[in-house]
Amino acid sequence: MIELSRLGKKFGAITALAEVDATIEGKIIGLLGPNGAGKSTLLKCLLGLVPFDGSAKVLGLSAATHGPEIRDRVGYMPEQEAFLTGMSAVELCTYAGELSGLPRTEAMQRAHASLYYAGLEEKRYQPIDGYSTGMKQRVKLAQALVHDPELLFLDEPTNGLDPRSRDEMLELITDLPQRRGCAIVLSTHLLPDVERVCDHAVIMNKGRVRFVGSIDELRGARGRLGELIVQVKADPDKLAAALTAAGATVKPVTPVQLHVDLPASATNKLVFQCARDAGVQLRGIEVRKESLEAAFLRVIEAA
């Protein structure tokens, strides 16, 4: 979907992107990074708006030479307000569709469908100037969808929303790839949002991509398959004693869960063996994952 090869961008003496190499795939991809990490510059490069070194391909098209074609196939929901004064939501979305190359009638039909999908219903005929923050966010989503994009860039889509509106927006974002078949790049500071909706993540820091992969890989990306959460039916102490005797480090998590750090060369077979020897029934065993926040901080700090 997105291929970056030695992508570089400098603004004077400041290096915004430093030879970025990455292949980004997924349905909903979280684009994460602290301020100044290069996320906005990366978006500009991907949309073909600024010249850059190296190469960037979006949906198989070169961003350096096919910017307008890419922007016809990509939807962008900006963080800041980006409306035209004096227009209703349906007028704005129709205009957006036409600017993306749709015939007027098609643009109007799709504007109604997008706004209805985004939950604006009859309010789509009212001027946007009088909308609440939540409604404006929905209009921004609808205008990004109206031209049937294959890829959506959402920039802080839940900014300024109350908890209920935030839930609704995240529901829409989760639903989009299934119902409309488009992939989403979600640029946000809110790690709980990413944890809830994203299946992949890209972490940037100081102009470089520090991590690309699935959320599961990110959270379990320490390469420590020997760090496990083990659930038992009863008698966790017996299993803990057996595992400790075998050289593992064991800590209770809940009355029926243990955090097990296996010795370096051991695999999870050791847990099964110890459970059999101790006569303890296992109910679950999984590789322990970090919280997304901890994983994010680890990646950033390692950089």
Added chain:
Amino acid sequence: MAMTGQIHDLGYKRYAGARRDAGTRWRVIMRHQIAMAWKTWWRFKAWVGMAVLISFIAGAVMYIFSNRMFHGMGRVGDAALMIRDVALPQSIAWYCRAAFITSLTLGGTIIAGDVQSGAFTFYFARSVRPRDYVLGKLGGLGAITACITMIGPVLLAGLRLGLCESASDLVDHLVLLPKALLVGGLATCAYAAVPLGFSALADSRRTALAMWAAYYLVGGTIAIMIGSISHTGWIAALDLPTAIQGVANHLFGMPLIGPRLSGITMAEGITSVVAQVVAAIAIVWTAVDRAQKTGIGGST
């Protein structure tokens, strides 16, 4: 808004049709510009009405007093001019006034308004290029201004042809039509491009409007004063309505009497308007090109 969190779907299907070529986007912007202007009375319709009134009054004077001599309160000196020949060039100043008011309600705020509302992000996240935006805005504003500055003079030229007494007289006066088109076109370019240029100089509508009004009213008056005192035509021609009136008087054979117009040659009038239009377009282009490169992307 749905407060239940329910997701609505009217039966989504992917768009399988062809997309219009990127080179046609300027026409969408132009049409939108005209449609938005037409939405309100005070932005455009009222001033079109003013232009219609000017045309009606000038046409009525031309028709009713068609055989009378024009004395012009002594401003034409010894020239022997008929009222029917004078009504058209004399009406140009009034069309310019209507066009200036329209530039205050529309043209002087267009780009600043787009900056203020974040519309650049809306445009440039799509396949709109700076040249599409500039061409669309200029085309839209040009069409709007032409309704005021071009249609009236051309209609008056047509009426003057209707007042011709013989076929040979008609043939002699046919040249009035391209002359009216030229003056109307010059005024259209001036009142579309120059206020648009000022609207690109500021980030707020009020500032842009104040700058344009100051340039037009104060700057223009200063240019006329310096031009009159120094008898330098090109300085007086820096005032847009003076330059346009000077060109009109040359084209329609009106004498250039009076402190405002004295000494302005046709070349000076045209050069002044063209130079200001080119400078304005350059300003607009630079501002829009810069906005495209910086306007996308959040603060994250």
